[in-house]
Amino acid sequence: MPRVPTELPCELCVPQLPPEAFGVEVYQLGRFQVKGAAAPVEIVQGYAAAKAGLLGLTHAQASSLAPKRIRVNAVLPGWIDTSGTPGDITQEQHEWQWTGRVGNPADIAELVLFLADSTKSGFITGQHFVVDGGVTKRMTYPE
Secondary structure, eight states, X not given: OOOOOTTHHHHHHGGGSOTTOOOEEEEEOOOOOOOTTOSOHHHHHHHHHHHHHHHHHHHHHHXXXXXXXXXXXXXXXXXXXXXXXXXXXXXXXXXXXXXXXXXXXXXXXXXXXXXXXXXXXXXXXXXXXXXXXXHHHHOOOOO
C-alpha cells in the first residue's frame, strides 16, 4: 500500500476551500501500548517520534491555517474495542480503565462530531484530545 505524507491531504484540500470557509481538520492518532520492556526500544523510539511529529504538525497547521479560520485539533484514542466481539474483553480489563470500561468507536465519533460542529467548538483549535478512559493519567499498565 502506498504511503501518503500526513500533511498531504491538508495541502491538497485547503486551496480548494472557498475564502469564507470555516472548517475543522481532525487528526486521529493511535496509541501504542508497551507492556513492560518487552518491545524493542528502537520500535518505541520511532513510534514516539512519529506521534510527536504529528502533534507538532497539529500545532503548526492550527497556526498557519488560523488566518483562513480553519481549526486543527488532534484526537488521541486509547484502547478502543473495534473487534466486534466485546465478550473477549475481561471484566478485569474493563475495570482497569478509570471509566470502568474499554472504549468503543462511538466514544471517538462523538468527540469528532463535536469538533466538527463549529457552533459548539468554534473556539477550540490547536488542541490534543486524549480519549482513553484516564489510562494515560494512571501512568501504569497491567502486565
